[in-house]
Amino acid sequence: MNEASGINLELQKLEKSAILLGRRSMPLQLVLFVTSRCNMRCDHCFYLDEINDSSRTELSLEQIETLAKELGGLHWIALSGGEPYLRKDLVEITQAFYKHCRPNIMSHVTNGYYPERISVMTKKMADSCPKSKNLVIFSLDGLEETHEQIRHSPGSFGKVKESIQATQKHQSEYSNLETGIVITAQENNREELIPLIEYIENKLMPDGIYINLQRDHNQPSNVLVDPLTLKYYQEAVVFYENLRAKKHLKKSSLLDRLLDGKNKLQKKTIAKIAKENAYQFPCLAGKVSVVVDELGNVYACELLKDPIGNLTSQSFKEIWFSDEGIKLSNSITESKCYCTHECAMSSSILFNPPKLVQSMISGMLG
Ligand code: SF4
Numbered sequence: 001m002n003e004a005s006g007i008n009l010e011l012q013k014l015e016k017s018a019i020l021l022g023r024r025s026m027p028l029q030l031v032l033f034v035t036s037r038c039n040m041r042c043d044h045c046f047y048l049d050e051i052n053d054s055s056r057t058e059l060s061l062e063q064i065e066t067l068a069k070e071l072g073g074l075h076w077i078a079l080s081g082g083e084p085y086l087r088k089d090l091v092e093i094t095q096a097f098y099k100h101c102r103p104n105i106m107s108h109v110t111n112g113y114y115p116e117r118i119s120v121m122t123k124k125m126a127d128s129c130p131k132s133k134n135l136v137i138f139s140l141d142g143l144e145e146t147h148e149q150i151r152h153s154p155g156s157f158g159k160v161k162e163s164i165q166a167t168q169k170h171q172s173e174y175s176n177l178e179t180g181i182v183i184t185a186q187e188n189n190r191e192e193l194i195p196l197i198e199y200i201e202n203k204l205m206p207d208g209i210y211i212n213l214q215r216d217h218n219q220p221s222n223v224l225v226d227p228l229t230l231k232y233y234q235e236a237v238v239f240y241e242n243l244r245a246k247k248h249l250k251k252s253s254l255l256d257r258l259l260d261g262k263n264k265l266q267k268k269t270i271a272k273i274a275k276e277n278a279y280q281f282p283c284l285a286g287k288v289s290v291v292v293d294e295l296g297n298v299y300a301c302e303l304l305k306d307p308i309g310n311l312t313s314q315s316f317k318e319i320w321f322s323d324e325g326i327k328l329s330n331s332i333t334e335s336k337c338y339c340t341h342e343c344a345m346s347s348s349i350l351f352n353p354p355k356l357v358q359s360m361i362s363g364m365l366g
């Protein structure tokens, strides 16, 4: 990619931010399920019905590249699944998005079961996508016994540890490579959340820990969390925020502080929704963010099950600017749809000016 096309993609991102002025624009954030294949069967997986359904095909690399071309400049792309590293062409898929979208952040969420494959592929991605932050997020839901019970995968704790360490070895060579660990707080691990965070901080030392709250995927406003799990979740969130504040007190940049402020607001809002089962602020899914599954179905978010179109028969732009696409995105805000979905809420804060200001203030206050 030459410098001029890189600048062009950056300008496209700015242009798309016209969404802030209320104009429909192409999305800035994409979640792409590259496969539904997975070697695990986790208790909390929202994709269990689709996992390893052999009738499900996958978009080809060429179809994905066409999507990337159409999307243009993106702020963030998350490649997920299934287990994304099971796709042999994951590096090429990542490079296609880098070439056509130049995302600020490219994240891959993995269960970490394949250390060698993850290490080799991640190095190639970091090497060939130097101007994007390459973030590998490993799922870890408990100390050894709990993690392996939740994931129904003996030996998986050792594997994910190995994968994290193998990936971190590349960080001295690639400053654009970061590691994160995501914990899904649920009934089966709630009492172990704080010891797990301590273990992660002391032994695994990722760049960030993300604590998600388990969702009930059977209903859109999937907020029915039992009060005890919610209590443990909130305690774990505060515990980690305090740890992070101490650790980053002196060296955090303005951007880090803004993101910390955004995370705080996000967690607070999630807990409030889960507690009160009530709307808090507009969700921008279907406006700022979009989800595409491995079959090419295009959704406003992971939770609203009816696709607005399919990429094997229509272009992305035809789907996105169709009456159905526009109607759905408007109905999400008009009906005051709400849920505790972390990714959708993240963009709903970052692209909502009053919430962004609130995040900045919260980040500055520490
Ligand atoms: S590793 Fe991820 S995709 Fe696979 S079963 Fe677990 S949650 Fe689902």
Ligand code: SF4
Residues within 6 Å of the ligand: 220, 221, 283, 284, 285, 300, 301, 302, 303, 304, 332, 337, 338, 339, 340, 341, 344, 345
């Ligand atoms: S609030 Fe947003 S992310 Fe949640 S179900 Fe509604 S549209 Fe989807």
